[in-house]
Amino acid sequence: MTSLRILVPIKRVIDYAVKPRVNATKTAVVTSGVKMSMNPFDELSIEESVRLRERNKGAVQDILAFSAGPTKAADTLRTAMAMGADRALLVELDENRPKERDLEPLTVAKLLREVVHKEGCNMVICGKQSIDDDSGQTGQMLAGLLGWGQATQAAKVEVQGDEVVVTKEVDGGEEVVRVKLPAVVTTDLRLNEPRYATLPGIMKAKKKPMEKKKLADFNVDFKKRLETLEVVEPPPRQGGGKVDSVDGLISRLKELGAI
Amino acid sequence: LSTLAVLEHKEGKVSPQSFPAVTAASKFGGPITVFLAGSGSEKAAEQAAKLNGVEKVIYTSNNAYDKGLPENFAPLLVENIKKGNFTHVVGAHSAFGKNILPRASALLDVQQISDCIEIKDENTFVRPIYAGNAIATVRSTDTIKIVTIRGTAFLPAEETSNTAAIEEAPVDPNAECTTVWISENLTRSERPDLGTAPKVVSGGRGLKDKENFDKLMPPLADALGAAIGASRAAVDAGFADNSLQVGQTGKVVAPQLYLAAGISGAIQHLAGMKDSKVIAAINKDPDAPIFQVADVGLVADLFQAVPELTEKLNAGRK
Numbered sequence: 413m414t415s416l417r418i419l420v421p422i423k424r425v426i427d428y429a430v431k432p433r434v435n436a437t438k439t440a441v442v443t444s445g446v447k448m449s450m451n452p453f454d455e456l457s458i459e460e461s462v463r464l465r466e467r468n469k470g471a472v473q474d475i476l477a478f479s480a481g482p483t484k485a486a487d488t489l490r491t492a493m494a495m496g497a498d499r500a501l502l503v504e505l506d507e508n509r510p511k512e513r514d515l516e517p518l519t520v521a522k523l524l525r526e527v528v529h530k531e532g533c534n535m536v537i538c539g540k541q542s543i544d545d546d547s548g549q550t551g552q553m554l555a556g557l558l559g560w561g562q563a564t565q566a567a568k569v570e571v572q573g574d575e576v577v578v579t580k581e582v583d584g585g586e587e588v589v590r591v592k593l594p595a596v597v598t599t600d601l602r603l604n605e606p607r608y609a610t611l612p613g614i615m616k617a618k619k620k621p622m623e624k625k626k627l628a629d630f631n632v633d634f635k636k637r638l639e640t641l642e643v644v645e646p647p648p649r650q651g652g653g654k655v656d657s658v659d660g661l662i663s664r665l666k667e668l669g670a671i
Numbered sequence: 672l673s674t675l676a677v678l679e680h681k682e683g684k685v686s687p688q689s690f691p692a693v694t695a696a697s698k699f700g701g702p703i704t705v706f707l708a709g710s711g712s713e714k715a716a717e718q719a720a721k722l723n724g725v726e727k728v729i730y731t732s733n734n735a736y737d738k739g740l741p742e743n744f745a746p747l748l749v750e751n752i753k754k755g756n757f758t759h760v761v762g763a764h765s766a767f768g769k770n771i772l773p774r775a776s777a778l779l780d781v782q783q784i785s786d787c788i789e790i791k792d793e794n795t796f797v798r799p800i801y802a803g804n805a806i807a808t809v810r811s812t813d814t815i816k817i818v819t820i821r822g823t824a825f826l827p828a829e830e831t832s833n834t835a836a837i838e839e840a841p842v843d844p845n846a847e848c849t850t851v852w853i854s855e856n857l858t859r860s861e862r863p864d865l866g867t868a869p870k871v872v873s874g875g876r877g878l879k880d881k882e883n884f885d886k887l888m889p890p891l892a893d894a895l896g897a898a899i900g901a902s903r904a905a906v907d908a909g910f911a912d913n914s915l916q917v918g919q920t921g922k923v924v925a926p927q928l929y930l931a932a933g934i935s936g937a938i939q940h941l942a943g944m945k946d947s948k949v950i951a952a953i954n955k956d957p958d959a960p961i962f963q964v965a966d967v968g969l970v971a972d973l974f975q976a977v978p979e980l981t982e983k984l985n986a987g988r989k
Contacts, residue, residue: 430939432801441805517773518782543919547785548769552741553777561742561850564770567913575927577853583688583768583866585857585914589740592849602913637782641795641808649945651964658979661951662987664967668836670870670928670949671895671984 414574417474418461419533420497422454424481424488425544432457432544434645441544441643446593450488453539455495455606456599460569461502461537462496463604468571474498480509480515484598486622488599493617494609500622501527503630505582512627514545521553524631528558534594549597561591565600672701672793675752677762677772679705679739681800682879683714687867688763690722690827695820696761697724697828698790704729704755708736708747713837720835722828729755738852739767745774752779752815754841757938759793762817766864776817783815783817784809788824788986802919802942822866823926823946828969858914865915868898870928873912873917873944875902877933877954877973884910894984900924900944902934918943933973936961953977 425431427449432441432609438661465472477492479485480503489500503523505512515523528536536555541548555562563569563578567586570577571593582588591597609617627634655661665671676696677874678689685707696703704727705719712730719728729751736744737892750773760775762768764786783948788806789797795810796818843893865871872892878884884905892899901911902919917924929947934940936952943965944950952965953976962968969976 423753426801428939432804434805441801516782518777521777544801546798546802547783547927549773549776549785552773555741556694556745556774556777562770562774563850565766580766581912581913582857584864585912587855588853590851590853593969594941630873635811638809638811639783639954641810643807646799646803646806646945649950649964651950651962651966652968653966654962654968654970658969658971658976658983660967661953661967661976661980662983665912665928665949665951668949668966670951 413471413571414534416472416535416571417466417531417533418464418472419524419528419531419536420454420457420475420480420492420539421520421536421550422458422488422492423451423542424448424479424485425451425470425542428452428543434643436644438644443641449529450491450543451539452566453541453599455540456601456603458497458536459493459497459604459606460599464569464571465496466634471571472506474592476531476533478504478524480519480520481505482539488656490640491609494613495607499620502625504624511636515634516637517547517549518553518637519632520550520636521557523630524550524554525557526600526630526632536596538596538598540598540600548645553598555596561595562589563589563595564598566597567600567602569597569603577616624666672699673756673759674699674701674759674761675706675755675757676703677706677748677760677768678719679763679765679767680709680712681713683711685715685718687827687864688765688822689822691723691822691825692761692763692820693722693828694825695787695790696759699759699793701759702726704757706748708744708840710731710734710737716837718830720837721830721833723831723833723871724828725833725835726838728835730837731839731843733843733845735845735848736944739771740848740850741771741774742850743846743848744771745778746844748775749778749840750844750976751840758815760815760817761817764821768819772817772819779815779817781815781817783819784811785819787818787820793942802939803945804942814846821923823923858912862892863896863898863902865898865924866922869926870895870897871900871917871924871926872930872932873900873934874898874905874932875934876904876908878905878910878970881910887973888983891977891981894981897928897930902940903937931961932977934961935959936964
């Protein structure tokens with residue numbers, strides 16, 4: 413079996429259980445003072461990397477957790493290491509420079525391509541999307557830039573020799589593909605249930621190496637292609653209408669022209 | 672300005688999720704060329720040529736593209752975009768579109784715009800972020816705009832007496848593909864497709880187990896001619912297949928009628944259905960958040976209300 417050097421990109425996002433609010437100037441969603449967590453799909457990616465190691469003895473040589481984000485993203489990377497990643501790389505972004513805020517998927521993919529080359533990774537496991545921007549592009553873009561195979565929205569991942577067999581979520585069911593390594597796999601919900609970081613895991617993670625870099629250390633053009641003109645909250649729904657019986661329900665639906 | 676609409680097809684027919692993509696393409700104002708690839712695309716091309724607003728259809732029936740594998744489909748698309756000097760490329764935000772278009776975008780050095788719900792002008796797009804809890808308007812500075820669109824936000828293009836020219840795609844790079852498609856397991860159903868159905872009935876944790884879900888939901892769906900959906904909680908608990916999941920992380924639907932039974936209405940579920948025209952909810956908890964968005968709410972035990980509703984709907988049809 414090919415010896416795996418896995419890269420897991422991680423994003424620090426507003427916690428999934430928090431309802432995001434748009435700021436007063438309608439330019440962005442408020443993130444200061446809001447609970448932040450690891451993007452849920454990235455948790456699945458770390459978990460799957462660790463399980464690949466547990467299932468295939470000696471096959472996984474390295475699990476590198478990567479993030480590009482504010483200084484505090486270091487905490488998120490520590491969590492990844494507490495879950496089982498071996499080491500971490502943080503590209504610290506200067507949040508005061510508009511250019512360094514909210515990197516676009518293409519820029520992130522270009523950063524990741526450099527990391528893959530420098531670190532000799534042969535597998536990238538990343539979330540199918542981050543729950544803030546919801547673009548769902550980075551993994552596919554990275555695979556394209558690298559000329560690697562890709563399997564998106566994985567529900568099951570099995571490494572066999574120098575190939576990875578992936579069951580994918582598709583519209584209306586699932587599909588199985590066999591992808592030659594090196595490859596990019598993006599993770600979907602049913603793949604696994606991420607473990608909680610244990611106290612011994614957290615203690616161990618403190619001693620694991622975390623390298624810190626700046627965007628300037630990379631040969632990547634990070635000029636923005638998209639300009640955000642406005643961010644607004646969606647119009648609220650006027651709900652709250654109640655009926656007291658099934659007959660009432662039917663006649664109200666008829667009135668509304670729904671049946 | 673000229674637009675390429677990337678369509679999907681199955682067994683010689685254009686797939687339902689592709690019709691809104693043609694409508695979205697028409698919003699740019701320029702001529703629309705439709706792109707199809709794989710076995711049967713020649714036949715699907717005849718149907719696509721009738722779609723309102725389509726000027727030309729290009730296809731390649733090379734069976735290397737049958738399974739929509741991104742490793743060779745993306746280069747095929749890229750070469751045809753270059754060859755045809757297209758300035759705008761539109762596809763559905765479907766499993767296919769999500770898989771292929773970002774890869775093609777990267778190969779063209781373009782920052783794609785995902786899951787658009789409105790096209791304001793040739794450079795400006797509206798898209799939901801944070802699971803629809805915020806709506807962003809973005810302007811692209813790329814020379815080529817590559818866009819995936821949310822199917823429920825655009826009307827499906829209609830077949831007309833239109834007769835667009837049909838031609839073989841000018842280039843077929845036939846790129847090497849190291850990925851092999853092995854199998855698929857799709858839920859076969861006589862019911863309408865969840866993503867495009869005009870009516871959806873969804874079941875949640877309140878159904879308690881799979882047996883109840885299977886006993887109560889299909890008859891109600893059939894009484895209404897509706898598709899069946901489920902909440903994340905119901906899917907996680909194994910009541911329903913993952914492909915039926917409605918929500919932030921599942922399918923986003925916007926039918927004329929969305930009827931939720933035993934669904935409390937978590938933020939992530941609401942994100943997947945709050946654009947429905949009429950929302951009805953049956954739940955025994957009067958404080959369930961679903962009632963805050965429901966146009967019609969019935970506080971009741973679903974084990975009584977759902978069968979009664981099914982029976983009365985059926986009686987009403989006779």
